[in-house]
Amino acid sequence: MNATTTRGALLAALACVLVGGSFTANSVLGDYPYAGGQFLRYGLACLLLVPLAGRGATARLRALTARQWIRLALLAAVGMVGFNLAVIAAERSAEPAVPGVLVGCAPVVVAVMVPMLDGRRPQRVVLYGASLVALGALTVQGWGRTDATGIAFSVCALAGEVGFAVLAVPVVRPLGPRLLSATVCGLAAAESALVSLAVDGTAGLRRLDGTEAAALLWQAVIVTVIGFVCWYMAMQRIGAERATLFSGLIPVAAACTAPLVGTGSYGAAQAVGSALVGAGVAVGSGALSRRRPVPDATVREEAEVPTAAGRGSEASGG
16 A cells, blocks of 8 residues: 555544544433534534634635535434434344444445446455455444344444445545534534424533533544544545445444443454454455555545645645
8 A cells, every 4th residue: 555545544444443432432421312412512523623624614615516515414414413313213222233233334335335326336355345344343243132123223324324424425525624524513513403402402401410521522522523534534545435444443442442441341252353354454445455446436536636736625625
């Protein structure tokens, strides 16, 4: 892998490890109103990201078409607010491993969908790697008790995870990672506020205790601000197909951090699953191949920008 690809892989890995570690933080927010908590998380993240958006942010937002704004709103609704709602709903009638396993299949779906939307065939090596990643996620988490409702909401969670990557592909380049993250966080905060008012009314927000405040700060600052920017920077460098391979690190990171707070253990199954995820990432990313991997739509669009313009976009967008 060249320097750009290596940097993209490291950014994707960091983003997914941060998200996986956030599952531990989620465990202490179980009693806080969901939509109100998401409003606080994404609202704070947006406020922190706006100063980092770079010069010309307002002009870039004004240049967006109505179709692009609709895509951004769907990205926030499906990939952020909807994804979290689906996971919570699934866990009401299924053990947490069930939505985790379904979400672990996201690399396979993205490896098929992105090339199809781009008018090309899926890359065989990426599909092989994505399948290993999905198998590794299943091995790490196992399969728990569930019913038809749990399966249905778990499939919705999978759709949300896929949407978070696929819907972002055409808007990463015009906005850049930092402005894109700030924009979708602002939209997600507004959408969460509407859900909170509709579902919980005035009870949607209440005073946070110390533990809840620390968990929410972790979610907003570390997972959302740092994690989202790293994720979209990775998509710029290695494309959505290969970046999504690293989502297999989410259950691995969750399994590694769970023993720290006494909510799980790390045993032989988790070790084998972690090895499978690592092998899948190595195969799918092209790290084991001497041939240069074929870039997907996101990477090709970046490559088409002239060198000087590319440096300007990188400086302003991330």
